[in-house]
Amino acid sequence: MTSPTPEPISKPDAPSQKLSRITWVILAGVFFFCVARVVFLDRQISAPTGQVIRIAHWQLEAGYRNSMDQAIARYEALNPSVKIIQLGITEKVYGQWLNTHLLAGTAPDIFEVGKSKVLSSDTYLPRFLIPLSEPAGKPNPYNKSTPSQAIRWRDTFRDGMRSGLHPVTQEYYSAPTALFTARIYINLDLLKEATGSSAPPQTLAQLLSAAQKLRTLKTPLGESIVPIAGGADSAQIFLTGYLIPFTATYEPLLDLDLDGIITPRETFTGWATNKISFQTPGIADYYHSLRAITENFAPGFMAMGRDQALFLFVQGRAGMIAAGSWESTGLTRNVPFPVAVINFPLPAKGDPYSRAIAGNANEASLSGGGSFGINRSSRHPQRALDFLQFLTSVEGNQLLNEGSNWVPVVTDSKPTAMALPFLPGTAGYTAKVDMKYGAVPSSILAGQLWRYLQGEVPDHAFFSAVNEALADPRYGGKNAWALDYADQIVWVRQQERTIDAFTLQNLLSDTSPDKTQRLNALIIEQQRTNNAQELRARFQDTFNQPIGQP
């Protein structure tokens, strides 16, 4: 009996073969899904009936995209044949993303203007954005039946739409959608625990006193509470918030051309002619008060990033933080404790640092943000404009800012209750004394200031370093003045390019009276600089020497 023919041994499939089959299936599935999606989206965008508008931005803060969705839903209800697609792109890559798409001709119909190197060029910007000057001069059609119905679109903005005005071409290229201010946020639970009261501080002395008391608290895990959560961003907000209140008083002394502004050059002139110094009461008090504030930050705060400081506050490990209104939803709604929002409290009369307080900073001249422009390559520019006008109408701007609790930029749009503390304050001053003049002195001031605010150097060392830098014959204030002079000569020549472009357009084609008026305004503005010779003359008058000589 012969043994049965052994059956051929069938080897089981090798693991690599099994894997490759699954891999191929997955790859094929993904490929066909992508193809289907591209075809579907392309059909959507190129639909013969209806229009698709894409709008891109980098505002990924809490609540904003929901608000935008609400505004979109309302617009689509009013315009059923239109579909709006929102694209939120992280600000870390927004600039590169936008640059690439602009150059490729595939940028969205509407995009938030900013962070893009391409759009910062005077030559490229008109190529990529449609000018809005003409519609800006007429009422916004979406403001019918509102108090703004007869008002020019640009006059319905709190900033008069000037944030969208391009200084070189004198055309409007974008429309803002919100206003941003900065305030101090306070954890009221911690404040009450530390001070016995949840009433926010009314004066700087009260704020510093509260900060001192907050030091005594500890978290459930035994960590010390940081009185004020601060990184470089936050410290800068305090620096900006207090500069005008402490130094506006010196406007009559330093404002030589009576334009209501103390320019850095006028500040330097005042310093160079001994009208002001770091011992001048308001200036000394400004820096000393900032030091008193930053004493309540975490040690080494300059190394702390914006997100770290925010986390410290939302986790209940810090009593206060200075931050922008764009953080309001994250810092007030998404936290397990009550939060108060206050403006920067000033020293009361007689308190420390109160010798030269003028008053609050005036925020009436703040420019709007969250500005959107219309892509010149858009397939539906009229529709894009229509949607932008809706977003900046009384109703649309209110809807857009509701979810994020930002301050609407349209004057008649109602802010939410949470946005009320961030409304720009109009009772205050504008002039400020900024000792930064010249690249090197400014750099030295910034560097030494952080060292001073972190307690690494005493005030006199900080002041001396800046004084030395300003007085330096090679790169100090006089050199900065000479550079300003050279820069203005270049500016005059650049203005000539713009003027001649307008003139040539005027010659080649009919231009509107408005454009002719703007051309004349450019000519006058250029002429009034006298080819930078005023800078030369004022230098000579101040220092009794020709400009540019060591």
Place this chain on the structure above:
Amino acid sequence: MKNAPHIHTKIITSLALVVIGLSLNASTPNPQPTPDLTPDPALEAALQAATREIGFFDYRTAQPHFDKALSLVKPQSDLWAIATYGKATCLYHTTPVSPHNVTQATALYTQLWDARPDTRSGRLAGLALGRIAELRDFLADPSDLPLARTWYQAVIDNAPTSPEADLAALRLAGTYIQTYDKPQCLQGIQILQNWLATNPPDKNPLAAGMHLYIADTCFYPLGNDKAALENYLKADAIGLPPTGKEATLYWRMATLADTRLNDPKTAIACYEKILKITPTSGKAFEAQQALNRLRSLAPPLPQAKGQSNSAPPAPPSSTHDAGRPTPDNSPPGAKP
């Protein structure tokens, strides 16, 4: 009878010959330009393309279109003048600005000025030659103010009632004022004042700007605050140029009147303009403070029948309604 047609023919022929002879002998001091009668699509396309590129401030890309246009137009025609001006301007402004390009532009502008000073393009060419002389076009390029003055004066003399002459007068005055030498500043002011006397605002769109320029010069370096304020007010009465910096001008006017000239009436008027015309400039609060101060110092106004003195307006509140421009299409708030 047989000779009559013959005689008539001779007479008519003779008359025709006389007419032809007269027309041939007629002297024309300025040859009339040959009009470009037939629209040329290629020419139109070239000029449209040039216009588009100029709108993008792209002189480099616009220049070949002007070259194309020049190849299609009749020399010394009106369109030739426009295309020549366009090409010269492109050469002048192509970056980086180079001595070579500026020299070529100068040659073209000069050719245009010599050939067609009767055209707008020709007059603009004269102005451009003045600008080339005056401005520092590149590093180490000197400014030649006397040469610039010659060109500006030539444009004025050539067509004193043209818009180009208004601009030439402004630039001519500027060549004196920018020296910051007081006698020359006064000379520059005199040029402008003479021009304004014979070219009032309804004919001179630069009138307001000229008053501003006089005012600036009186303010500094001449230190004549009274004359400065007078001219600022004149500029404002005509209509300030829309630069977005109106608030700074009103503040200057108000401060001059308030703190240097003891003219509270004018100061009040200027502070009120800040509130009304530039409410978002940031100076509204301080303007209101100044108004409160000035009104508290002013004697009460005489009452007309049925009227009462109105109380000073309250300072603007810090609500979101404060500062909205009035619905009369006033210019928007200006940048500080």
